[in-house]
Amino acid sequence: MYSPPVDLSFKNLSNVAGALAELPRSLLRPLTTNSKGKYLSCSLRLSNNSLTDLVGLQYTINHFFAQPSKLGWLDLSFNKIVCIEPVLCELKELRVLYLHGNSIWNLSEVDKLRELQHLHTITLHGNLIETSKGYRNYVISVLPQLKTMDFSGVTRDERVMADIWRSHGPNRSAPSTMWL
Numbered sequence: 692m693y694s695p696p697v698d699l700s701f702k703n704l705s706n707v708a709g710a711l712a713e714l715p716r717s718l719l720r721p722l723t724t725n726s727k728g729k730y731l732s733c734s735l736r737l738s739n740n741s742l743t744d745l746v747g748l749q750y751t752i753n754h755f756f757a758q759p760s761k762l763g764w765l766d767l768s769f770n771k772i773v774c775i776e777p778v779l780c781e782l783k784e785l786r787v788l789y790l791h792g793n794s795i796w797n798l799s800e801v802d803k804l805r806e807l808q809h810l811h812t813i814t815l816h817g818n819l820i821e822t823s824k825g826y827r828n829y830v831i832s833v834l835p836q837l838k839t840m841d842f843s844g845v846t847r848d849e850r851v852m853a854d855i856w857r858s859h860g861p862n863r864s865a866p867s868t869m870w871l
Contacts, residue, residue, distance in 0.1 A: 695720045696734035696764065697755050704740040708747035711754055729757040734764035738789065742770040748778045760784065768792050768814065780806040791841070792817040798826065801833050810834060816841040825856075832856035 698716040702709070715722060715730070723731045735752065745767075752759045763784050769792040779785070786809050796819035804810060813834065820826060831837055832853035837845050 694723050694730065694732040696736045696766070697722065697730050697732050698736040700736045700738040700740065700766070702740055704737070704742060706747065707737065707742060707745055707751050710737065710751050715755075725757045727757070730755055731757050733758070733761045733784075734766075735762060736766040738766045738768040738770070740770050742767065742772060744772065744774075745776045745778050748776075749781060752782075763787065763809075765789070768817075775800040775803045777803065779804065782807070783809070785810055787812040789814045790818065791815060794818065795820050798823045798829055801830050804834060807834075808836065811836060812839040813837060814841050828852050828856055 695718045698718060699710045699713055700716065702713050704710055704713070725731060733756075735755070749759075752762055756762065761784055762782050764787040765779075765782065765785060766789040768789040772790065772793040773795060774797070775790070775795065779788070780803060785807050788804075788807075788810060791814040795815065798820045800820070801815070804813070813830070815821065815826075815830065823829070827840065828849070830840060831845055831849050835850070835853055835857070839845065
C-alpha cells in the first residue's frame with residue numbers, strides 16, 4: 692500500500708466527480724493496481740484544480756482505490772474550497788490533509804475535523820482564516836493530536852497554550868495573550 696499518490700492535480704476539475712473521466716498523472720514510480728484495476732495507494736492528490744466543494748469525494752475515492760477506507764493522505768490545496776465538508780470526517784484513517792491555498796474564511800470550520808483522531812498534519816495557510824486572531828493556537832487547540840501545521844512542527848509551548856485554550860474556551864475569561 693505504499694504506492695505513489697493517485698495524482699489528479701492540474702486537471703482543471705470544477706467538481707470532484709469530474710475526476711472519474713480522468714487518468715491519474717504519470718509519475719516517476721508507476722501506480723500499481725489490483726486485479727480489478729483499482730490503485731494500491733493510500734494517497735490522493737486533487738490539488739491545483741477549481742474545486743469549490745467536495746460533492747462526490749467518497750464515490751471518487753471508491754472508484755479509484757482498492758482500499759478506500761485506508762486513505763491516509765489527501766491533497767486539496769490550491770482549489771476554491773470555502774468550507775470543510777463533513778465528507779472529510781468519513782475518512783477515518785486520514786493522517787495528512789492539505790487545504791492550503793483555498794478560500795476557507797471561517798475559523799470554526801476547523802471544528803469539523805475533530806473526529807479525525809489520526810490526523811497529525813494539516814495545512815491551512817493561504818486561506819482567509821490565516822488572518823484570524825489566534826489562528827494557529829485555535830487550530831492546535833481543536834486538533835491537539837497535530838504534529839505539524841502549515842509545514843511547521845507544533846511546539847511544546849504551543850501545546851501548553853492549546854491546553855489552556857481548551858480549558859478556558861473562547862467565551863470564558865482567559866488571558867488575552869492566548870489569542871496572539
